[in-house]
Amino acid sequence: MKKKQNSLIVASAVAFPLFFSSLSANAVNLDALRQLGEQVFWDKISNPPRMACVTCHDPRAGWTGPHSQTNLTQVAITGANPHTIGNRKPPASAYASFIPPFQEGVVGPPSGVLGGAFWDGRAKGNIPTGNTTDPNKIGDEVFAGTADxxxxxxxxxQYRGPTAVQALGPFVNPVEQNKADRAGVCRHVQKAQYAPLFEQAWTIPITCDDTHVDVNYKRIAVAIAAFQDSGKVVSFSSRRDQALANDADKKFPLDGLTEQENLGHDLFYTVKIGGNIISGPAPNGKGANCVVCHNSGNSPFGPNPSDGAEPTQLYTDFSYHNIGTPPNPAIGQFNPTNPDDGLSDTTNDPAHRGFWKTPTLRGVDTRPNPSFVKAYAHNGFFKSLKGIVNFYNTSATVCPPELGVDTEEKALANKCWPAAEHPENTARGGPILGNLGLTSEEEDAIVAYMKTFSDTEIPTKPKPFTPARNR
Ligand code: HEC
Ligand code: HEC
Structure with missing residues (x-):
């Protein structure tokens, strides 16, 4: 009897610390955090209430603009206030969670700049140490005052980086969701049916008084970033991913892709500079150099060049380049005398004019139906994958201005391309791009290969939150 009691005492002494650690494990609820971000992503938190993140980043269109006609014309999406419009194409928001924080001087030329969200990297997302009162940085203040x-x-x-800092912007941007202030966004979430998710994720209810509004607004942004890093958004479920996973030797050519798609891969991953094959399989002695920039694997110039068989290849180097995209006079707010400058707006370095972050190519062909037109590059000048690949192949040939070529359609018909919006420092017409000598069939093969990057899992609007379902 006595012995038994002793062992009971010993058992509870051991159980106590376990009990406490399981308490803190309960405080963490990543699933609730992601669900909160998902609900907010789809919720029309705007003034007037007609615009959500998904309005400009629709999974059915590869997480970018969902209106074919808009992509064909003004490219930028009219704000919640119908008298406003931005001047850039929404990039895909999926796979943005992999973007590293903005850093200068850490990668090779021409820009030396890595990371940051937006086309120009201005949502830098470097996480400060300790607390910060900076409204555009997210430090430890978001954890202070919680149960754990x-x-x-x-x-x-980890979810306080570039995508969280990016998410601080759209709600209160007058050309986007147009809420008057952060308090209005906070109160919207506070009143929403899904508000309990906030408390489940953060252990404390959302409050929007002057002293708490900033920190709770940041907590909403962290939730959006956590959602954008979840399997719903980064599913790695494309035909390319499946073919790679099912391949016997996990190397290209993949049994699960067609001959044409495998040819496209081989061209994409061959580096050919000044007539010399530097790396890659070089089919027909050709190389398209895409891997120089659309590559998150090894450096193509290193001893072990990327062969495109990395399971989580993201098709971007997260760096900045000037490929010589022509101006798009049809985009909202176009101003021929004051062109959009790109990276130099963030670095204040005039040598960075016309540099844009290499976009991921995941989901680049995802569209709701075959006749749906997508817009490509920061200003949506390009309207087809065939068109942009022909640009990489032939854009060293510049149209005489008197031809009046100002669209992709006219460029393809005239077999020449309008001058770059920023001809200074462009790679266009140099050894890497603009004169690849590809045949039309080889262009088609690269297009066919990029079409295999479309995820087969396309999430839909989440069901309304109910406490019962989430218990
Ligand atoms: C009115 C359309 C619109 C709305 C609404 C909108 N975005 Fe965007 N989004 C854009 C545009 C345009 C850009 C590029 C802007 C730039 O580079 O200056 C962008 C950029 C981004 C990026 C950066 C991707 C990258 O590769 O750097 C992410 C992530 C993103 N948006 C997520 C969101 C989230 C989350 C919301 C809701 C809180 C949202 N967006 C609301 C149009 C929109
Ligand atoms: C020197 C670096 C570089 C090389 C080489 C390169 N790209 Fe790009 N690519 C970029 C940058 C930067 C952009 C964005 C340009 C802009 O916004 O004006 C881009 C844009 C694109 C887009 C538009 C994506 C979107 O969502 O808007 C596609 C498609 C594309 N590239 C495919 C290719 C293919 C295919 C090749 C090889 C034939 C290639 N790229 C070679 C850097 C490069």
Whole structure:
């Protein structure tokens, strides 16, 4: 009897610390954090209430603009206030969670710049140490005052980078969701049916008074970033991913792709500079150099060049280049005398004019139906994958201005391309791009290969939150 009691005492002494650690494990609820971000992503938090993140980043269109006619014409999407419009194409928001924080001087030329969200990297997303009162940075203040600051920081801390800082912008941007202030966004979430998710994720209810509004607004942004890093958004479920996973030797050519798609891969991954094959399989002695920039694997110039068989290849180097995209006079707010400058707006370095972040090519062909037109590059000048590949192949040939070529359609018909919007420092017409000597069939093969990058899992609007379902 006595012995038994002793062992009971020993058992509860051991159980106590376990009990406490399971308490803190309960405080962390990554699933609730992601669900909160998902609900907010689809919720029309705008003034007037007609615009959500998904309005400009629709999974059915590869997480970009969902209106074919808009992509064909003004490219930028009219704001919640119908008298406003931006001047850039929404990039795909999927796979943005992999973008590293903005850093200068860490990668090779021409820009030396890596990371940051937006076409020009201005949502830098470097995570400060400790707390910060900077409204555009997210430090430890988001964990302070919760039931388990250390546990939450370990579990959620990584979601404070570029995509979270990016998410601070659209709600209160007058040309986007147009809310008057952060308090209005906070109150919307506070009143929403899904508000309990906030408390489940952060252990405390959302409050929007002057002293708490900033920190709770940041917590919403962290939730959006966590959603954007979830399997719903980064599913790696494209035909290319499936063919790679099912391939016997996990090397290209893949058994699950067609001959044409495998040819496209081989051209994409061959580096040919000044007539010399530097790396890659070089089919027909050709190389399209795409891997120089659309590559998150190894450096193509290294001893072990990327062969495109990395399971999580993201098709971007997260760096900045000037490929010589022509101006698009049809885009909202176009101003021929004051062109959009790109990276130089963020670095204040005039040598960076016309540099844009290499976009991921995941989902680049995802569209709701075959006749749906997508817009490509920061200003949507390009309207087809065939068109942009022909640009890489032939754009060293510049149209005489008197031809009046100002669209992709006219460029293809006239077999020449309008001058770059920023001809200074462009790679166009140099050894890497603009004169690849590809045949039309080889262009088609690269297009066919990019079409295999479309995820087969396309998420739909989440069901309304009900406490019962989420218990
Ligand atoms: C009115 C359309 C519109 C709305 C609404 C909108 N976006 Fe965007 N989004 C854009 C545009 C345009 C850009 C590029 C802007 C730039 O580069 O200056 C962008 C950029 C982004 C990026 C950066 C991707 C990259 O590769 O750098 C992410 C991520 C993103 N948006 C997510 C969101 C989220 C989350 C919301 C809701 C809080 C949202 N967007 C609301 C149009 C929109
Ligand atoms: C020197 C670097 C570089 C090379 C080489 C390169 N790209 Fe790009 N690519 C970029 C940059 C930067 C952009 C964005 C340009 C802009 O916004 O004006 C881009 C844009 C694109 C887009 C538009 C994506 C979107 O969502 O808007 C596609 C498609 C594309 N590239 C495919 C290719 C293919 C295929 C090749 C090889 C034939 C290639 N690229 C070679 C850097 C490069």
């Amino acid at each position: 600051p250390a546990g939450l920081k370990t579990a959620y801390g």
